[in-house]
Amino acid sequence: MAISEHSAIASSQRVIVTGAEAMSLAYEMAGVRIAYVFPITPQTEVLETMTRSARVRVIPSDSEFNAIASATGVFWGGERCAIYTSSQGLVLMSEVMWEVAGNRLPMVMGVFNRALRGPAWTLGPQQNDSLFMRDTGWLQFFCETAQDIFDFILLAMRVAERVYLPAMVCGDGFYLSHQKEEIQIPDEAAVRNYIGELAVPDLPDSSHPATFGGVVSTAQQYFRLSERMHRDVVASQDVFLEVAKGFEVLFGRRRTLTEPYEMEDAELVLIASGATCGVVREEVARRRRRGQKVGLLKLCSIRPLPVGEMLRHLRPGQKIAVLDRNLTTGAGGIFHCEISAALRGLVDHIVLLGCITGLGGLDLTPEATGELIDYLAAAGPAQQGLIHFLDEEGLHAVGRAEQCN
DSSP states (O other): OOOOTTOOOOOEEEEEEEHHHHHHHHHHHTTOOEEEEOOOTTTHHHHHHHHTOSSSEEEEOSSHHHHHHHHHHHHHTTOOOBEEEOHHHHHHHHHHHHHHHHTTOOOEEEEEEOOOSSSSOOOSOOTHHHHTTTTTTOEEEEESSHHHHHHHHHHHHHHHHHHTOOEEEEEETTTTTTOEEEEEEEOHHHHHHHHOOOOOTTOOOTTSOOOSSOOOSOHHHHHHHHHHHHHHHHHHHHHHHHHHHHHHHHHSOOOOSEEEESOTTOSEEEEEOTTHHHHHHHHHHHHHHTTOOEEEEEEOEEESOOHHHHHHHOOTTOEEEEEESOOBTTTBOHHHHHHHHHHTTTSOSOEEEEEEEOGGGOOOOHHHHHHHHHHHHHOOGGGTTEEEEEETTEEEEEEEOGGGO
């Protein structure tokens, strides 16, 4: 859809909603009329909200596996379908998720992150459920606020339908799914105009029989299809920036894959995603009032990993800590591992540390964040190989993370 740079900003209203309600509202305003669902905490609130709408047909499934399989059929039929899950439910969907990406269906899934079962059962937020799927070909966006959830559902639809890849819009369970806050929602007609009609290429047609998702005839074909998917995931960064320009023109909100806070002259940088950013931002503001040059770089995506945007905010000589509400056991935080690999050789003379925090929903406090900042200020290259854990007892380092650095 072409949007003139002179277009007027659409009228809007402010409402107080939870992140779950914001997710449901975004699907409905985008014109989605079918949802395949299976309840799981803390995603169930999305389901409950959507069932109160007379415009969306909410169809219960007997498992998350069948929910996503049924949603796949809806897309093959040429319609959008809402689907959302969490934790073990997302893992149960995993087999079909590879199929969805491989068949290049632009499905958009809402995920409220919750810790997986192991080493114990907990309902607290943790990002390992969605990050477990980072190799499937799905795009992954991470949200801090209910406004982020609403906006990124719409943006993800536009990006997914441009690159023909599915996308997840993720937020921390309970922190974001249940907490109420004020958001701005635009006129529904403007949303429909922005989203446009779904266009899925090569839909099944009985007059032209074909096989979809079958066995490829050669390993070379499989290799080429995999390479093409990789290229399209990387290219989705530029596609996002393009559709975000139209979003800003129409709705008056600027959206990027990184959001800098006090980064102009920052010497110490914390990189974070999701609800963690709120606490970090609070401590950064406090340190700034004391004259300390600290900044926050909020990361809104891991697929694509916005390396180009990060490089615009990072510079040689900085000391950087990546905060992860996830853990790849034996290696460290997933965002830290990815960022370390991506930045290697691109930014000189930086100290880049990884810090695990908030696992299982453990609160990150301003005091603990301050302890990390103090540690970062004194850190040198020798600390880069350590895996740091930050909990209510303080900051401590365990083992090495040489494979990430």
